[in-house]
Amino acid sequence: MKKLELIGILLHNIALEHSAIVQYLYHIFLIQDAEVTEEIEKIARQEMRHMKWFAQKVVQLGGEVELKRIEEEIKVGGPDWVSMLENDVNAEQLAIDTYTKQLELVTDDSVKKLLERVIHDESQHKHEFSELLEEVKRRDFSEEEKKEADQKTLQLLNKLLKEEYRIILEYLYNFFHSKSCEYKDIMLDLAIESMVHMGELGEKLSKMGGVPDLSLPEFGKIKGVEEHIVYEEHSKNEYTKLAEDVSDPSVRKLLEWIEGQEEYHKQRLLDFMRRLRKLTVGDLKKKA
Structure with a gap:
């Protein structure tokens, strides 16, 4: 073959x-x-x-x-x-x-x-x-009676779920193709944590009477660490803003929890970039 x-x-x-x-x-x-x-x-x-x-x-x-x-x-x-x-x-x-x-x-x-x-x-x-x-x-299990929720909240949860699905695919793609073992490890960790976010959003959505949107999203391929840092900062800010706007306390608590994890994602990427720059500068000094 x-x-x-x-x-x-x-x-x-x-x-x-x-x-x-x-x-x-x-x-x-x-x-x-x-x-x-x-x-x-x-x-x-x-x-x-x-x-x-x-x-x-x-x-x-x-x-x-x-x-x-x-x-x-x-x-x-x-x-x-x-x-x-x-x-x-x-x-x-x-x-x-x-x-x-x-x-x-x-x-x-x-x-x-x-x-x-x-x-x-x-x-x-x-x-x-x-x-x-x-x-x-x-x-003889049967579907539990669903709580009613306003469509705005359901649409918000579906939008966030879809975005978590998209970034999972992007991080996995970078995990498969990156040459750096440390960066591969970070990409896989971030993909796994985003899978957890996606799961929590999907379960919350379903319990509130919605149907999760798991259609295939478009995603970027190879991205630099700087681009991922910008993304995580934007994502954290988005969750912060949305948590302030939602009226349901359980949804707000979930968004605040994800926001905290996005902040840590950004920090891991920043730490990696700093180490990478030190190594690069060190290599240049040796060559000089």
Whole structure:
């Protein structure tokens, strides 16, 4: 198999994992039961690892990571929880079938080992979703009555959720393609914390009667540390302003919490830039 064909397979797998993560996030937001959503969240985190592993292989092969999705494979279902979990079982079966077929085509040993590992994980996920589905059927879960919220608040939460999704993709892209180990570590940490923000906003939105907007946002690719510092400063200020404007105390508290994390994001990036400049100046002095 040619290198470009192998990269194409890996990019398809990234898109498939991305699609599954989005589907599971919808269900985490829409199912109002902690026992159920904790199990789904655990599986979603593992799918994020799969996406990272496939992306790292693309970079190792000299390709460029594309954080696309396969829209037709994002099957939300609902409003009943049974149909949502049935779709999750089917998503795992699709992944198993896809990666099993790829095993017959791929000749690269390291990629074959990765596919075998991921198939093993997906088989376990299918089993876990199947058990969860049977439990939901037995316990006759139903959707809780939603609180009414004004449309302005719901639109605000959706706007913020969409922006967190966008910056997650941007930070992940920079994580995959950065040459600096320290910067890669910062990008991954910031992406993970932004995922937490996205989750909290989505759960709040759902509890207030809204439907999270998880459509794929456009995002920038390689950005410099200075640009990310400016972004985090702007984001912090935006959360500060919005927290002052909202009337719901629980929403205000959530926005203030995210604002504090954005401030720390900016500080981490500033510290890295200062160290980078010291190293650069030091190298210039040595050359002189």
